[in-house]
Amino acid sequence: MFELISQHPFIAALASLAVLGLAFGSLLGFAAVKFKTEGDPIADQVESLLPQTQCGQCGYPGCRPYAEAIAEGDAINKCPPGGEATINALADLLDVEALPLDAEEAAVPSVAYIREDECIGCTKCIQACPVDAIVGAAKHMHTVVASECTGCDLCVEPCPVDCIDMIPLPTTVQNWSWELPTPAEKAVEKVTGDDLIATDRTGAKRDQAA
Amino acid sequence: MRKIWDIHGGVHPPENKAQSLGRGIEPAGIPPQLIHPLSQHIGAPAAPVVEVGQRVLKGQMIAEAKGFVSVPVHAASSGTVVAIELREIPHPSGLSAPCVVIDTDGKDEWIDHSGVDDYSALDKPALLNLIRDAGIAGMGGAGFPSAVKLSTRDDAKIDTLIINGTECEPYITADDILMRERADQIIAGVKVLQHLIQPSEQTLIGVEDNKAEGIAALRAAAEGSSIEVVVFPTKYPSGGEKQLIQILTGREVPSGGLPADVGIVCQNIGTCVAIHRAVTHGEPLISRVTTVTGDACSAPGNFEVLLGTPVDYLLNLGGFHKEQCIRLVMGGPMMGFTLKDTSVPVVKTTNCLLAPTKKELPPPPPAQACIRCGMCAEACPASLLPQQMYWFARGKEYEKLEDHNLFDCIECGACSYACPSNIPLVQYYRASKSEIRKQQQEKVKSEHAKARFEARKERIEREDAEKEARRKARQEAAKKKATAGLDPVAAAQQKAAASDAGKDPAQAAIEKAMAKRSGNAPEESDDEKRARLQKAVTTAEKRLESASTKLEEARASDAANLGALQTAFDRMTEKLGQAKEELAQFLSAESQQTETQNNAADPAQAAIARAQAARASAAEQSPLEKAQQLVASLEKRLEKSEQKLQEAKAAGSDTADVLEKSTTTLRDKLESARGELAQRSDSEAPTEAVAATTDPAQLAIEKAMAAREAAANMSADEKAKKALESLESRVKKTREKLAEAEAGGADTVDVLRDTLAKLEEKLAAARDTAS
Numbered sequence: 001m002f003e004l005i006s007q008h009p010f011i012a013a014l015a016s017l018a019v020l021g022l023a024f025g026s027l028l029g030f031a032a033v034k035f036k037t038e039g040d041p042i043a044d045q046v047e048s049l050l051p052q053t054q055c056g057q058c059g060y061p062g063c064r065p066y067a068e069a070i071a072e073g074d075a076i077n078k079c080p081p082g083g084e085a086t087i088n089a090l091a092d093l094l095d096v097e098a099l100p101l102d103a104e105e106a107a108v109p110s111v112a113y114i115r116e117d118e119c120i121g122c123t124k125c126i127q128a129c130p131v132d133a134i135v136g137a138a139k140h141m142h143t144v145v146a147s148e149c150t151g152c153d154l155c156v157e158p159c160p161v162d163c164i165d166m167i168p169l170p171t172t173v174q175n176w177s178w179e180l181p182t183p184a185e186k187a188v189e190k191v192t193g194d195d196l197i198a199t200d201r202t203g204a205k206r207d208q209a210a
Numbered sequence: 211m212r213k214i215w216d217i218h219g220g221v222h223p224p225e226n227k228a229q230s231l232g233r234g235i236e237p238a239g240i241p242p243q244l245i246h247p248l249s250q251h252i253g254a255p256a257a258p259v260v261e262v263g264q265r266v267l268k269g270q271m272i273a274e275a276k277g278f279v280s281v282p283v284h285a286a287s288s289g290t291v292v293a294i295e296l297r298e299i300p301h302p303s304g305l306s307a308p309c310v311v312i313d314t315d316g317k318d319e320w321i322d323h324s325g326v327d328d329y330s331a332l333d334k335p336a337l338l339n340l341i342r343d344a345g346i347a348g349m350g351g352a353g354f355p356s357a358v359k360l361s362t363r364d365d366a367k368i369d370t371l372i373i374n375g376t377e378c379e380p381y382i383t384a385d386d387i388l389m390r391e392r393a394d395q396i397i398a399g400v401k402v403l404q405h406l407i408q409p410s411e412q413t414l415i416g417v418e419d420n421k422a423e424g425i426a427a428l429r430a431a432a433e434g435s436s437i438e439v440v441v442f443p444t445k446y447p448s449g450g451e452k453q454l455i456q457i458l459t460g461r462e463v464p465s466g467g468l469p470a471d472v473g474i475v476c477q478n479i480g481t482c483v484a485i486h487r488a489v490t491h492g493e494p495l496i497s498r499v500t501t502v503t504g505d506a507c508s509a510p511g512n513f514e515v516l517l518g519t520p521v522d523y524l525l526n527l528g529g530f531h532k533e534q535c536i537r538l539v540m541g542g543p544m545m546g547f548t549l550k551d552t553s554v555p556v557v558k559t560t561n562c563l564l565a566p567t568k569k570e571l572p573p574p575p576p577a578q579a580c581i582r583c584g585m586c587a588e589a590c591p592a593s594l595l596p597q598q599m600y601w602f603a604r605g606k607e608y609e610k611l612e613d614h615n616l617f618d619c620i621e622c623g624a625c626s627y628a629c630p631s632n633i634p635l636v637q638y639y640r641a642s643k644s645e646i647r648k649q650q651q652e653k654v655k656s657e658h659a660k661a662r663f664e665a666r667k668e669r670i671e672r673e674d675a676e677k678e679a680r681r682k683a684r685q686e687a688a689k690k691k692a693t694a695g696l697d698p699v700a701a702a703q704q705k706a707a708a709s710d711a712g713k714d715p716a717q718a719a720i721e722k723a724m725a726k727r728s729g730n731a732p733e734e735s736d737d738e739k740r741a742r743l744q745k746a747v748t749t750a751e752k753r754l755e756s757a758s759t760k761l762e763e764a765r766a767s768d769a770a771n772l773g774a775l776q777t778a779f780d781r782m783t784e785k786l787g788q789a790k791e792e793l794a795q796f797l798s799a800e801s802q803q804t805e806t807q808n809n810a811a812d813p814a815q816a817a818i819a820r821a822q823a824a825r826a827s828a829a830e831q832s833p834l835e836k837a838q839q840l841v842a843s844l845e846k847r848l849e850k851s852e853q854k855l856q857e858a859k860a861a862g863s864d865t866a867d868v869l870e871k872s873t874t875t876l877r878d879k880l881e882s883a884r885g886e887l888a889q890r891s892d893s894e895a896p897t898e899a900v901a902a903t904t905d906p907a908q909l910a911i912e913k914a915m916a917a918r919e920a921a922a923n924m925s926a927d928e929k930a931k932k933a934l935e936s937l938e939s940r941v942k943k944t945r946e947k948l949a950e951a952e953a954g955g956a957d958t959v960d961v962l963r964d965t966l967a968k969l970e971e972k973l974a975a976a977r978d979t980a981s
Binding site: 050051052053054062063085088130131132133148150171172173175176177178179180181183 | 249299301302303305307577603604606634637638640641642643644645647648649652655656657658659660662663665666
């Protein structure tokens with residue numbers, strides 16, 4: 001045996017490679033079975049970034065299906081409720097280029113409101129609501145639980161009497177936020193329409209101009 | 211001399227405090243209208259407890275606290291509530307919020323109130339409640355509910371109580387004037403806090419060294435107490451809570467932590483006065499000292515102003531010249547915000563109204579590009595990297611901002627002040643902070659929506675599965691029905707016949723009797739009918755079996771449809787009974803037919819057949835398996851007896867002998883059957899004796915046997931007599947039945963009448979022959 005190996009180094013090399021291949025192959029195979037990942041971790045991560053309005057504006061029946069589609073390679077710019085922020089987050093996560101939103105404009109956060117005098121109690125909106133945010137019974141007035149409404153506007157379409165309005169959420173003291181200032185470069189252009197020079201700091205130039 | 215630590219960074223803007231210190235605290239008086247916003251503090255807005263048109267007294271609670279982090283609101287003077295509506299409030303957004311508006315009546319009538327004589331007798335919760343009910347929120351600027359801040363956990367040991375008299379921001383002198391004029395009240399309030407907090411080591415009042423007069427007054431008032439007034443060099447922003455703690459103790463409050471984490475509680479001087487007034491006099495927080503200053507005011511000064519007083523009323527007292535003022539600021543020049551409207555009220559956190567001229571506080575020159583000079587980082591009191599955060603904020607890289615401890619920024623504005631490019635750095639941080647908070651809220655909301663969506667999905671799936679299961683069950687049932695009876699009409703007829711026969715034994719008997727009398731055989735093909743009936747019985751048995759297994763399973767798993775299965779099972783049992791009865795009836799009819807054909811009416815045989823039919827129906831009531839076995843054996847026996855009869859028919863001439871033989875065999879069989887039955891009932895029920903005697907089949911058989919034996923020994927006369935007697939009894943019975951039927955209004959009345967008439971005819975004929 002030893003003689004055979006020493007006299008035929010080529011065979012020895014082949015044999016050792018085969019043995020190594022077998023050993024590591026089986027190791028990999030075992031690891032693949034043992035540490036098998038349950039579910040789709042990428043889809044999970046994508047889903048955690050989506051706004052969960054379940055509005056279906058992306059063309060998928062809910063956020064999870066869209067997350068799965070993104071994990072499969074679909075475009076990341078189909079979520080109007082998420083807007084630019086979601087696209088940027090998705091681009092970050094998947095390391096792809098952030099595309100402009102594939103819709104006219106990002107959805108304004110809003111809440112459905114049923115004009116209760118006009119409601120005929122058909123329960124169609126109740127069946128359409130993806131988060132069970134509409135309460136009511138057949139032939140009785142329905143109403144939207146505003147705190148649970150995601151503003152997906154899926155209830156607007158089925159209403160036979162068009163008594164559902166999407167009301168943009170009002171800005172209150174509680175949800176008001178400071179606005180990001182216009183960056184220096186742009187602000188300068190806006191004010192002077194010109195490049196800024198050092199003396200502008202005192203406002204001298206503008207005073208003269210005025 | 212106590213050691214004073216230094217804080218990182220800080221700036222030295224012009225102080226401009228002297229202007230407003232020329233006069234003492236002046237009462238602002240009662241404005242014609244007071245506007246009380248429901249949210250003057252951090253936390254949940256208070257809920258109004260008064261109605262429009264209601265007269266309220268000074269110090270009366272007009273809105274109660276909602277939730278733990280909330281404080282009530284009190285009327286600052288007596289008057290009438292004229293509106294509870296949205297009014298513009300002092301807020302950087304310039305937005306409106308719910309307010310209680312009171313038209314004052316000038317009487318300034320106090321509600322009944324009284325202080326606590328000895329607060330040291332009160333325990334901590336009682337004292338905290340008192341402070342909370344007095345509506346006290348931090349008066350330094352943030353407006354955090356004081357009771358919440360003071361309700362430290364028992365496990366967090368507090369060694370130091372710090373009173374913040376720093377007032378580091380330029381222009382503001384409200385705390386300075388309080389120290390000068392109301393040092394005794396401050397010290398009294400601090401003593402209440404000492405009792406409440408029980409600091410184990412020290413109580414410090416930190417004051418910047420630019421307030422010499424105030425320091426002197428405080429030291430005089432604190433003489434002889436354990437309270438120490440600590441003076442340290444003036445620098446902005448030493449008055450920040452975390453900064454003051456660091457200056458006085460050298461301890462740093464951890465990022466995202468509270469002062470209590472390092473054993474310290476911090477309160478503002480103004481809050482101490484409010485607590486003192488609340489505890490000793492029972493007065494809620496309805497007024498405060500506010501500085502009115504700036505070059506656009508001809509008479510700057512400090513005013514004791516009722517909360518809710520419109521800003522323009524207060525400004526008039528300060529000699530405000532609107533045309534000179536470039537912008538009206540609430541708070542100081544560093545951290546204050548511009549008021550868009552002068553009709554907004556003074557609130558609990560309003561420490562200053564600054565009305566600067568254009569010269570005094572020029573509008574910020576346009577921002578230039580960041581040159582990365584690092585002066586902001588040098589100025590930052592929280593040791594952050596403002597220029598770095600500036601770039602992240604511009605790029606909306608919120609994660610990196612958080613990594614750079616954006617939330618440790620106290621928004622003091624030192625970086626903006628130091629920036630040579632005039633970049634409004636603090637604006638960037640404020641905007642980013644609110645954006646991050648918004649995202650966090652949205653995250654929470656989206657998680658919630660997801661949970662609800664998934665719950666709904668699950669519910670719909672479950673409902674669909676249930677529907678599908680029901681649909682399948684129905685399909686299965688339909689299939690079974692189809693296999694059980696190919697012709698539904700025939701099945702229905704069969705069922706109807708069975709139910710008829712089962713329901714009315716009298717009618718069945720009449721029919722039988724009629725058939726017997728007329729000597730006509732049923733018109734259907736007997737073999738076919740028998741086969742069909744037997745098949746019906748076997749399929750019914752099968753179905754019953756499967757139903758019982760299903761029922762067992764359902765019982766084992768405690769399924770919801772147990773009730774339905776039970777009903778189905780019962781129904782099937784009933785059906786099986788009907789089918790069996792029908793079969794038995796048919797068979798008995800067949801045997802009768804044989805008899806008539808044979809012209810050898812054997813009452814015993816008929817009786818046996820009838821008895822068997824009866825027993826079959828009786829067996830219906832006994833447990834299923836037993837009944838099945840019983841019926842099976844009975845069927846076998848019946849078949850055998852039929853065979854015997856066939857044999858008898860074949861033999862033809864001497865029927866009596868053959869019949870004798872066959873009945874002997876039958877008797878043997880019955881004996882054995884009886885034994886079996888007895889055994890079974892022996893093993894199964896203690897009511898064996900009863901069951902044995904009440905078995906109608908056995909009884910009938912015995913009776914029939916006796917009758918037959920008697921008949922065999924009888925002469926022709928005797929036979930006739932017997933027949934007459936039996937006929938008479940039958941007529942009597944039929945009459946009774948008729949009466950019953952008439953009384954019950956049954957539809958069998960006509961048939962019964964008919965039968966009775968015929969029986970009477972027969973009786974008359976029999977009498978003729980007998981005589």
